Amino acid sequence: MLLSLKAGVSPSQARFALSNFCLDQFGTNGQDLADVLELCTDLASLQEAVNTIQSEVRNRCPDRLPALVACVNEINETAF
Numbered sequence: 001m002l003l004s005l006k007a008g009v010s011p012s013q014a015r016f017a018l019s020n021f022c023l024d025q026f027g028t029n030g031q032d033l034a035d036v037l038e039l040c041t042d043l044a045s046l047q048e049a050v051n052t053i054q055s056e057v058r059n060r061c062p063d064r065l066p067a068l069v070a071c072v073n074e075i076n077e078t079a080f
Helices: 011-038 043-060 062-076
Strands: none
Touching: 011 043, 011 062, 043 062
16 A cells, blocks of 8 residues: 555645654654655655655554554645
């Protein structure tokens, strides 16, 4: 299952939510991912970041995948 962001999501809101997720789930180890997210300015770069985060979650802590799914679903609910 590949998580995907809907067209029309707010990049700034997506960056904020995903950064919070990374820091909440990975602690200081999530800072690198949060830093990468700050450079994402469009949907394509944000989607690449989501793919990377999903891969990291699968490798490091697969039990937290439902939390990532919930985060992406919340972001997608803001799409216009």
